[in-house]
Amino acid sequence: MCIWSDGYTGTIKARNITELMKQIFACFAYFARSGFENQLTLLRQFPEYYLTESQFVTFLGRTKLYQYLPSQEKKGLPEFMFGENQLSMVARDYLADADFSRTDTGDISLWNLYNLFTGANKMSYIDSFLNRGLNASQVIHHLTES
Structure with a gap:
C-alpha cells in the first residue's frame, strides 16, 4: 500500500x-x-525543536497510555501506531543511541526523536512498516505544532 x-x-x-x-x-x-516538497519542508523543521527531558518523559508516558484510552478520547488525538515494544526501544535509545540520543542536558531534538521512532519501526512487520513510518512523521509534526 x-x-x-x-x-x-x-x-x-x-x-x-x-x-x-x-x-x-x-x-x-x-x-x-x-508530497515531496511538503515532506522535505516538514522534515527540515524537526531539528529546530527540542523536548526537555521532562517533556520527553511526559510524551512517552502518554504514548504508552494511548492504546488503553477509550475510543471516544482517541478521536480527538492524532493516531498513534507504535506499540509497547517500539516505545521501549525509543526509551532505551533516548539514553544510549550513539547518534540520536539526548543531549548532555537531557534535551532531545525532534529530528533525533523522529529517528528513534524510525529506528524502532525497523522491527515492524512489513505490512505495518510503511504506515508506522508515516505515522512517526505525523506524530513528530504534531509535536512541532504544540
Whole structure:
C-alpha cells in the first residue's frame, strides 16, 4: 500500500514483476508530484525543536497510555501506531543511541526523536512498516505544532 500524508492511498496489486514495477513507479510519481516538497519542508523543521527531558518523559508516558484510552478520547488525538515494544526501544535509545540520543542536558531534538521512532519501526512487520513510518512523521509534526 502506498500512503502519503495528504491521505492518498493506493493499493499495489500485481500478478508479475512488470505490473509490480509499474505500480511502484506510479506510487513514486504521485509522491514526486504531490508530497515531496511538503515532506522535505516538514522534515527540515524537526531539528529546530527540542523536548526537555521532562517533556520527553511526559510524551512517552502518554504514548504508552494511548492504546488503553477509550475510543471516544482517541478521536480527538492524532493516531498513534507504535506499540509497547517500539516505545521501549525509543526509551532505551533516548539514553544510549550513539547518534540520536539526548543531549548532555537531557534535551532531545525532534529530528533525533523522529529517528528513534524510525529506528524502532525497523522491527515492524512489513505490512505495518510503511504506515508506522508515516505515522512517526505525523506524530513528530504534531509535536512541532504544540
